[in-house]
Amino acid sequence: MDTARLRGVLPPIPTPFGPGGDVDLHALRSNIRRWMQSGLSGIVVLGSNGEAPLLDDQEAARLTATAREAVPPDRLLIAGTGRESTRATIAASRQAATDGADAVLVRTPAFFKSQMTPQALIAHYAAVADASPVPVLLYNFAAVTGVNLLPATVATLAEHPNIAGVKESGVDVSQVADYVALSRRDFAVFCGAAPVFHPALCVGAAGGILAVASVVPDACVRLVEQVEAGRHDEARRLQARLTPLARLVTTVYGVAGLKIALDQVGCYGGPPRAPLGAAPGEAAAAIRQALAELQEVPVG
Amino acid sequence: MDTARLRGVLPPIPTPFGPGGDVDLHALRSNIRRWMQSGLSGIVVLGSNGEAPLLDDQEAARLTATAREAVPPDRLLIAGTGRESTRATIAASRQAATDGADAVLVRTPAFFKSQMTPQALIAHYAAVADASPVPVLLYNFAAVTGVNLLPATVATLAEHPNIAGVKESGVDVSQVADYVALSRRDFAVFCGAAPVFHPALCVGAAGGILAVASVVPDACVRLVEQVEAGRHDEARRLQARLTPLARLVTTVYGVAGLKIALDQVGCYGGPPRAPLGAAPGEAAAAIRQALAELQEVPVG
């Protein structure tokens, strides 16, 4: 893969479950078909919003392979393959490459958080990158994992020829800026927190991997275009309308909220998998209103 | 299983790995044989200290089955079976029962922490307890998971006929006291934080599931006896000598430290599995000194 393609907007797509609770590959294909009509650079499967920790390895493999059929070669298919052990992460990364992923997104191990020193993280990611047939993207999500990839750690890992970028899901934009400043020029820093998408782009992010982009892909793509054109007032206004919806489908209602939003824009959302439960009763109306305020015809 | 047996001290044993990185079942048997010479009530396999998140399901099954052969029927074998999804937790619990576990220890799901409401946790644990052939112990470890089982949630779950107790790994002894006060009389509350073992017993804990108990089982058992006999001054002094060692093999050096301590007392410790790395160079001396200060002939 040409890592120069690591730019723009990619949604970490939710995994569709059918009424019986199994992965619904038909709905997956149908959703991807709609997303591919927008200006998205590709999609990410098996991220946090894909409920990856709730799937088993066979489900993950089938999902990646099916997605690859639906994502044309000129769009990116990135698969989340982070596991707690280095060996399982390597196995999952190899499988994802076999199933057609262009790159893998590897979140920090987190269970033994107090032991996840820079040294341990560097050894982990280097081993994964050595073994992975496709480029590796680091994935930092300290609010969930309790582990933070320091800029110096990212800078060290950016020297590895098979580590192509990082997704930062925090709202501290100075860390995004540090990742950009300290890493080699073509290292792709993705913003993973939609409420700071505009400022993250200002400080040099290559793009965004944003849950809300599965709901309103074109709005997210437009924000990139505005920043590239130096139209910051417009970007600021668009960001202000995007932020409330982005929060509803992430920090407020989580994956259940994201799936409600998908249902509202004509994609398949469906239920999350247990222990995730349905969103509270008021969620649908709140999401509908935020969507209306965004005044966006989101997909297709 | 007679849940009245849920008392006393059980170590959450480390998983021994051989030089090639695979589970060393021979070392496992040998370690258990030594532990069974002490006054331990049994052992816990596949807990946090067992590096359970770093094992795959087949390794877990073999480990439980092998442990059962080594743990006599009059001692408890408890297996950790918590997974992020409800369905995987149920599958693991069924497998553990098949493999001979007397009970299962189920940590809270944690990845989607902001969505782990009391309602979601109650639904998760009730589903697991409904399906598990053996009694379920709840497992609260908020410092690691970021999810806290509130006393009211535990009290509700204690009503389930197949939920027999809880392990609390925090140092807030008021939560241990609350679990005891709000739950039914024969609900077993285990202390999971050795530095508060003495006060936890004072407020009604049924026993302890303590990493340090795999190193110095008899010291831990003696502390229980002292409290039962009302000899609190002795208990206080023993606790003061136990605490430094307990911290070295948990919060300070983690599983790598625990394994060093096992090697020092004549059990098999060995290396942890990646991404866990070796403990820093000074760990062995610090642990040796804490052991010496405990003046304890730990096992056998």
Add this chain to the structure above:
Amino acid sequence: MDTARLRGVLPPIPTPFGPGGDVDLHALRSNIRRWMQSGLSGIVVLGSNGEAPLLDDQEAARLTATAREAVPPDRLLIAGTGRESTRATIAASRQAATDGADAVLVRTPAFFKSQMTPQALIAHYAAVADASPVPVLLYNFAAVTGVNLLPATVATLAEHPNIAGVKESGVDVSQVADYVALSRRDFAVFCGAAPVFHPALCVGAAGGILAVASVVPDACVRLVEQVEAGRHDEARRLQARLTPLARLVTTVYGVAGLKIALDQVGCYGGPPRAPLGAAPGEAAAAIRQALAELQEVPVG
């Protein structure tokens, strides 16, 4: 002062404000008269529950002097004198001694929390203890201040001849145990968190400085007697009834809740000072019920 008197139960009393918002010294005397009819070892003025950060220096001096008139010489009067600067803390401690305080309670400086290293804290407390005419008690309240007095720091400071003890307001009972274990024999460790009063006494606390003791002093004193007599089952039951009330008047409703409780037991509570506001409407009924469940005739 004979520091052997630093034992038993002392309430950190609320400061009574009259309708115009000024300190009501008449109500203060009347409240103290009632408290002195119980088995309390004395009182603490100008602690957190005394809204000390909301009073000016003149109000503080008048309050201490007035309290001294009402507290007989055989009971302790301790005054909170912690300020952010070392020089202001020294001045306040001298003034409190002049006004009749037997000892001063000095909370950790907190505003510049990242700079409050063990070295800085040791220098601060040593300077205060050097200058104070009366013994100094350290005061650790990490949940509020964000600064934690490590056991090793307390052990160092316990060597100072004019530092007589410490109040620990956290619920981590292992830290209480550490303070006891590491400090000289007659160093008085007070529990400042009522929900862990029983276990703190078990691990060697000399007593409690507890907000709820201003509401139900005799219940708190009885808990000490039960522990001293080795009647832990009774202590456990009393603790279980005390904890809900203790939380309502501290973590749940704060000083406003504490003052409502005082009004309900026949003391003067009154309003807190702004920016503290009135407790929410449901507070009074919740506190009344917790009081009833404690089945305690609290004062007089």
Add this chain to the structure above:
Amino acid sequence: MDTARLRGVLPPIPTPFGPGGDVDLHALRSNIRRWMQSGLSGIVVLGSNGEAPLLDDQEAARLTATAREAVPPDRLLIAGTGRESTRATIAASRQAATDGADAVLVRTPAFFKSQMTPQALIAHYAAVADASPVPVLLYNFAAVTGVNLLPATVATLAEHPNIAGVKESGVDVSQVADYVALSRRDFAVFCGAAPVFHPALCVGAAGGILAVASVVPDACVRLVEQVEAGRHDEARRLQARLTPLARLVTTVYGVAGLKIALDQVGCYGGPPRAPLGAAPGEAAAAIRQALAELQEVPVG
């Protein structure tokens, strides 16, 4: 004051102490004279970096009055007047206005953090703004205070005719963006965290109140000019060189570090006041290097 002047860069200046530990008003005048040769919009006295919590009221008054003599009328003099009680904050704000402050900067009360509900904060700030003869700026510094001014709270307070803006010292740029988006058009949102100065300006901040601006005022002013001119690549590069120095004089070495930096650029820095201690030995060299890397002739 014309609140349209609330723009650009202002340093929250350190308070100079002489060898005896008292405020050195001569050094204060001399420092201000140098700062006034740069493009700064004015200065802030008695902020966090001014060690305001370590000064008494008389020192504060003298310092403000002296600063006013040195700050010409066409530059802003803003004084920090936040206290824990509403009444003390009002008194300090009136005094500051008497002493010549153009506006007051009022940090959130923090000691009773669990009681600082939006309702309590709105009542506090409204009372202060009603009473203050000069405009009030809100001051949010959640990392230090543990209290966060939510965007909705700021939006409500922005309706008050005497509340002119807010300083946000956090690194979550989405909160800066929310403050801008939800508040009235001429409400001035200042960035208080230098590592996110560039992105904060991108999302609409009116300027910065930055400790590092007392060391390198012209670099900070230039960053504003670059953003206003749409030269984001240059701004990004300048930010990357500014961030390391900014961290050394705030989060890393605190006020002691800031004063070392002042000494290095030819201003008077001097020692901090106890309990703040000297910076560790390596601080001076680290700061010198960061200054050199910034390649900036900072003042005069």
